Amino acid sequence: MAHVSVPMYWRTIPQRYRLVGHKCKRCGEVNFPPKGVCKYCNASSDFEEVRLSGRGKVHTFTLIGAGGAPPEFAEQEKAGGSYPVTIVELVEGPKVIGQMADVNPKDVRIGMPVRAELRKIYTEEGVIRYGFKFVPEPGGA
Amino acid sequence: MPVGISGYAAYVPRLRIKREEYAKAWGSFAAAGVAEKSVMGYDEDVLTMAAKAAGRALDSSGVPRASITRFALASTSPPYREKLLSGTVLVGLGVPNEAFSSDHTSSTRAGTEALVAGFEHLGSNAAGKALVAVADAPAASMWDPIEHALGAGAAAFVLAADSLLAEFEGHASYASEHAGERFRPPEEDRIQDLGVRKFSESSFILNTTRAATALLTKLGRKPEEYAHVAIQQPDARAPSSVAAKLGFTDAQLAAGLVAPYLGDLGAASAPLALAAAFDVAKVGDRILVVSYGSGAGSDALSFKVVADRKTPWSVKAEAERRENIDYVQYLKIKGAIE
Amino acid sequence: MKKVAIVGAGQSRFGEFPDKGIKELFLEAYQDMSKSVDRNFDPKRIQAAYIGNLGCGGFQLGNLSALMSEYIGLPYIHTMRIENACASGGYALATATMDVLSGTHEVVLAGGVEKMTDMSGSKTRYWLGVSGDTEYERLAGTTFSGLYALLAQRHMHEFGTKREHLSMVAVKNHKNGAMNPKAQFQRETTLERAMAAPMVAAPLNLFDCCSTTDGASAVLVCDADVAKQFTDTPVYVAGFGTSSDYLAIHDRLATVSLEGTRRASERAYKMAGVGPKEIDVAEVHDCFTIAELLAYEDLGFCEKGRAGPFLEEGHTQLSGDRPVNASGGLKAKGHPIGATGTGQIYELFHQLRGTVQKPGRQVKDPEIALAHNVGGSGGTVAVSILTR
Numbered sequence: 001m002a003h004v005s006v007p008m009y010w011r012t013i014p015q016r017y018r019l020v021g022h023k024c025k026r027c028g029e030v031n032f033p034p035k036g037v038c039k040y041c042n043a044s045s046d047f048e049e050v051r052l053s054g055r056g057k058v059h060t061f062t063l064i065g066a067g068g069a070p071p072e073f074a075e076q077e078k079a080g081g082s083y084p085v086t087i088v089e090l091v092e093g094p095k096v097i098g099q100m101a102d103v104n105p106k107d108v109r110i111g112m113p114v115r116a117e118l119r120k121i122y123t124e125e126g127v128i129r130y131g132f133k134f135v136p137e138p139g140g141a
Numbered sequence: 142m143p144v145g146i147s148g149y150a151a152y153v154p155r156l157r158i159k160r161e162e163y164a165k166a167w168g169s170f171a172a173a174g175v176a177e178k179s180v181m182g183y184d185e186d187v188l189t190m191a192a193k194a195a196g197r198a199l200d201s202s203g204v205p206r207a208s209i210t211r212f213a214l215a216s217t218s219p220p221y222r223e224k225l226l227s228g229t230v231l232v233g234l235g236v237p238n239e240a241f242s243s244d245h246t247s248s249t250r251a252g253t254e255a256l257v258a259g260f261e262h263l264g265s266n267a268a269g270k271a272l273v274a275v276a277d278a279p280a281a282s283m284w285d286p287i288e289h290a291l292g293a294g295a296a297a298f299v300l301a302a303d304s305l306l307a308e309f310e311g312h313a314s315y316a317s318e319h320a321g322e323r324f325r326p327p328e329e330d331r332i333q334d335l336g337v338r339k340f341s342e343s344s345f346i347l348n349t350t351r352a353a354t355a356l357l358t359k360l361g362r363k364p365e366e367y368a369h370v371a372i373q374q375p376d377a378r379a380p381s382s383v384a385a386k387l388g389f390t391d392a393q394l395a396a397g398l399v400a401p402y403l404g405d406l407g408a409a410s411a412p413l414a415l416a417a418a419f420d421v422a423k424v425g426d427r428i429l430v431v432s433y434g435s436g437a438g439s440d441a442l443s444f445k446v447v448a449d450r451k452t453p454w455s456v457k458a459e460a461e462r463r464e465n466i467d468y469v470q471y472l473k474i475k476g477a478i479e
Numbered sequence: 480m481k482k483v484a485i486v487g488a489g490q491s492r493f494g495e496f497p498d499k500g501i502k503e504l505f506l507e508a509y510q511d512m513s514k515s516v517d518r519n520f521d522p523k524r525i526q527a528a529y530i531g532n533l534g535c536g537g538f539q540l541g542n543l544s545a546l547m548s549e550y551i552g553l554p555y556i557h558t559m560r561i562e563n564a565c566a567s568g569g570y571a572l573a574t575a576t577m578d579v580l581s582g583t584h585e586v587v588l589a590g591g592v593e594k595m596t597d598m599s600g601s602k603t604r605y606w607l608g609v610s611g612d613t614e615y616e617r618l619a620g621t622t623f624s625g626l627y628a629l630l631a632q633r634h635m636h637e638f639g640t641k642r643e644h645l646s647m648v649a650v651k652n653h654k655n656g657a658m659n660p661k662a663q664f665q666r667e668t669t670l671e672r673a674m675a676a677p678m679v680a681a682p683l684n685l686f687d688c689c690s691t692t693d694g695a696s697a698v699l700v701c702d703a704d705v706a707k708q709f710t711d712t713p714v715y716v717a718g719f720g721t722s723s724d725y726l727a728i729h730d731r732l733a734t735v736s737l738e739g740t741r742r743a744s745e746r747a748y749k750m751a752g753v754g755p756k757e758i759d760v761a762e763v764h765d766c767f768t769i770a771e772l773l774a775y776e777d778l779g780f781c782e783k784g785r786a787g788p789f790l791e792e793g794h795t796q797l798s799g800d801r802p803v804n805a806s807g808g809l810k811a812k813g814h815p816i817g818a819t820g821t822g823q824i825y826e827l828f829h830q831l832r833g834t835v836q837k838p839g840r841q842v843k844d845p846e847i848a849l850a851h852n853v854g855g856s857g858g859t860v861a862v863s864i865l866t867r
Contacts, residue, residue: 062628068680071601073620079473095729
C-alpha cells in the first residue's frame with residue numbers, strides 16, 4: 001500500500017476535492033499543489049487561497065500497463081486495461097499530474113482540453129481516498 | 142408562497158451493456174423491456190456520481206454554492222454502511238459546512254424522500270436553498286436474475302422559492318410492512334429477493350397506488366390533467382400496471398421511461414424519470430412522480446412546469462454519450478470475478 | 480584539482496541471486512575492490528564508509544551502515560547510509576570526496592548495495608514508486624516507468640524523437656553488456672525485438688526499462704598524496720557536482736530535460752576545468768532508454784532536442800567519439816539502486832586504467848571520464864568527472 005495515512009490524506013482534501021491553490025501575495029503566481037515557499041519568486045510564504053477551475057489541457061501523458069502500475073492500482077488496470085496518466089497545464093498556470101477518466105485511452109492527445117472531477121482514487125486500510133481525475137472537456141461536467 | 146425546482150441535471154456513466162451480451166453469457170436476459178443499461182466505472186461510486194450531478198444542477202440553476210442551506214443525499218448503495226456520506230459530496234462541491242445535510246438510504250424510495258426533505262426545509266426557510274442529489278448503482282449476485290436489470294445513474298435538483306422552472310404542488314406518502322421482498326441483510330452488498338412474485342407485485346401496486354391516489358385526492362386532480370407520469374422502474378414494464386390502476390396511459394409514461402436504456406436505477410429511478418420528463422415538458426404541464434422502496438413505501442409528488450428552462454445535461458444527452466462493453470468486461474469492472 | 484584519488488574499485492556480479500543477501504553482496508564487492516588495489520591494501524587504514532542504499536524491502540532502514548561495515552570487518556569506523564534514491568552511489572562518492580578534501584579522513588570507502596529481487600511482485604512495484612512524489616505522482620497511478628514515460632511522450636512531441644531512437648539505446652547497451660561478465664544481461668538484442676516488446680507505460684515498453692537487480696559496488700577513495708602507496712596508476716576525482724530539482728515532474732521548469740543533470744554537470748565541469756566535448760568515455764543513467772537520450776542533451780554532449788540524431792550518427796557507440804555506457808548501462812548491466820552509482824565508477828576506473836576485463840569493451844586511451852547518476856525521475860543528480 002502507498003503508506004499514506006488517513007490524516008496525511010485528509011490534509012490534502014482541499015486540493016484533491018476542490019483544487020484549492022495558493023496565490024502568492026508577493027508575485028501573484030498560483031502554486032498548485034501548494035509549497036511552503038512560493039516556487040515562482042522563492043521569496044514568500046504569504047499566500048491567499050484560490051479555488052482553481054479544474055480546466056486545462058494535456059501537456060503530456062502516458063498509458064500505464066500492468067507492469068507500470070503501483071499495487072494500489074493493479075486491480076483497476078486488470079479490470080479496465082491500461083489507464084491514462086497526464087500532466088495537465090491548468091488555465092491558471094500550474095501543471096499537475098492526474099489520471100484521466102471517462103476516456104478511451106486511444107483518444108488521449110497532447111493539447112486535449114480537460115476538466116477535473118471527483119473520482120475514487122484508491123482504498124487503503126478500508127478507507128476510500130477520493131480525489132480529482134481529469135475528463136475530456138466537451139461532454140465533461 | 143410557491144416552492145419548487147430552480148435547476149436540475151442528470152449524470153449517467155458512459156459504459157453500456159446490451160441485453161444480447163447477457164443472453165450470450167446466460168442464455169437469456171431477465172429484465173423485462175430493458176434493451177441495455179448503464180454501468181458505473183471502476184473509479185466511480187455513488188458519491189462521485191452524486192457530486193457530478195449536483196455540480197451540474199448548481200451550474201444549470203446559477204445558484205451559488207455558498208447559498209445552499211440544506212443538502213440531502215440519497216442512495217441504496219453507498220460505499221460505507223456507517224460514515225457521514227453527505228460530507229464527502231458537500232465538501233467536494235464547496236457547499237457550506239454549516240448546511241444541514243442528511244443521508245437517505247435503506248430503500249429505493251430514498252430519492253423522493255430526499256426531495257420531500259428539501260421541500261420541507263424551504264417551508265420553514267423561505268430564503269434557503271436546498272440541493273438534492275440522488276445516485277445509485279444497486280448490485281446483486283451475478284447468478285441472480287434480479288441482477289440483470291441493475292444499472293447506474295444520478296440526478297440532482299436545486300430547490301428554491303424563486304426563479305422556478307417547476308412548482309412543487311404537494312406530496313403524499315404511504316408506508317407499510319412487506320418484509321421479505323427485495324432486501325439486503327447487514328454485511329451484504331448484494332440485493333436479495335426471495336422471488337415470491339405475487340407478494341412483491343402486490344406490495345409495489347398497493348404502496349404506489351395508495352400514495353398516488355392520496356395525492357390526487359388531496360390536490361383535487363384527475364389523471365388526465367397530468368402530461369407526464371414518472372413511476373419507479375425496477376424494469377420497463379412494472380410502471381404500466383400501476384399507471385393502468387390509477388387511470389394513466391402509457392403515453393403519459395413515455396417521456397419518463399428510462400429503464401429501457403438505463404436499467405433499474407434504484408433510488409435514482411424516479412428522480413431520473415422526473416428529469417427526463419422535465420427535459421421535454423412544456424410550460425403548464427403537470428408531472429406526477431411516484432417512487433417505491435421495498436419493505437415497503439412510496440412517495441407521490443406533483444409538479445407544474447412554470448418556465449421553459451432546460452438543463453444542458455439532459456437524460457437523452459447523457460444516454461447518447463456511451464461506450465459498449467461485453468459481459469467479461471462487465472464482470473471485471475463490477476469486481477465480480479473472485 | 481588533483482587532490483582526491485581512487486585506488487581500488489570492485490563490484491559484485493549484478494543480477495538475481497536468491498542465495499545472496501545484502502551482506503554477502505557487499506562483501507563480494509568489497510573483496511573484489513581489495514583485490515584491485517595494486518599493493519599495500521590494509522583494511523585498518525579505512526576510516527570511513529559511505530554506503531548508498533535505498534532500503535528495498537524495508538527490513539533494515541535504520542543503521543544499515545553499521546551492519547554493512549561490521550560484516551566486512553570494519554566495525555568501528557565513521558559509517559553512514561547515503562540515500563538519494565538511485566543517485567545514492569554518486570552521492571556516496573561525492574561525500575567521500577568531500578570527506579577527504581576536508582582533511583578529516585585519509586582513506587575512505589564509497590559504495591552501495593541493494594537487494595531487489597527477494598520481494599513479492601506487489602511489494603517490488605511498491606518500492607519502484609517510493610522515489611517519486613508520493614502524494615500526487617504515486618496516487619495518480621505511476622511508478623518510475625510512468626514518470627519517464629511522461630518525459631518521453633513530451634520529448635517525442637516537441638522534438639520528433641522517434642520510437643526507434645528509444646530502442647536503439649537498448650540495442651547499443653545490450654551489445655556492450657554482452658561483453659561485461661559482471662552484467663545482469665549478457666545477450667545482445669535486435670531492434671525489431673526491442674521495438675516489439677510489451678508496453679509498460681506508453682511509449683516505454685519492456686525493453687525501454689531497466690530491470691530490478693541485486694548487487695553491490697565499492698571504491699577506495701584516498702588523499703592523492705597517499706595514492707602512490709597503493710598504486711602507480713591512480714584515478715583522480717577531477718570534479719564532481721550535484722543538484723536537486725523539484726521532486727514532482729509537474730513542478731519542474733521543463734518536462735523535456737532534467738534540470739538536475741544540467742546543473743550538476745555544470746558544477747562538475749567547472750570544478751574539473753573541462754567541458755562536455757572533452758569527455759572520452761561516459762557512464763550515464765539509462766534507467767529508461769529516454770533517460771539516456773535526455774542525458775546526451777543535459778550533459779551537453781549535443782543540443783537540446785538533438786539526442787535522437789546524435790545517437791543515429793553513432794557518436795555514443797563504443798567506436799564513436801563519445802562512447803556512452805560501455806558497461807552496458809543500467810539497461811544491460813542492471814540497476815541495483817544503491818549500488819549503481821559506484822558501479823559506474825568501477826567501470827570508469829577500469830576504462831581509465833586500461834584494465835577492462837573484456838578488451839572488446841575497452842575504450843582506446845581515455846583520459847577524462849564522466850559518471851552521471853540520477854535519483855528517481857531526477858529529484859537528485861550526481862555527476863563525477865574522473866581522470867587518470
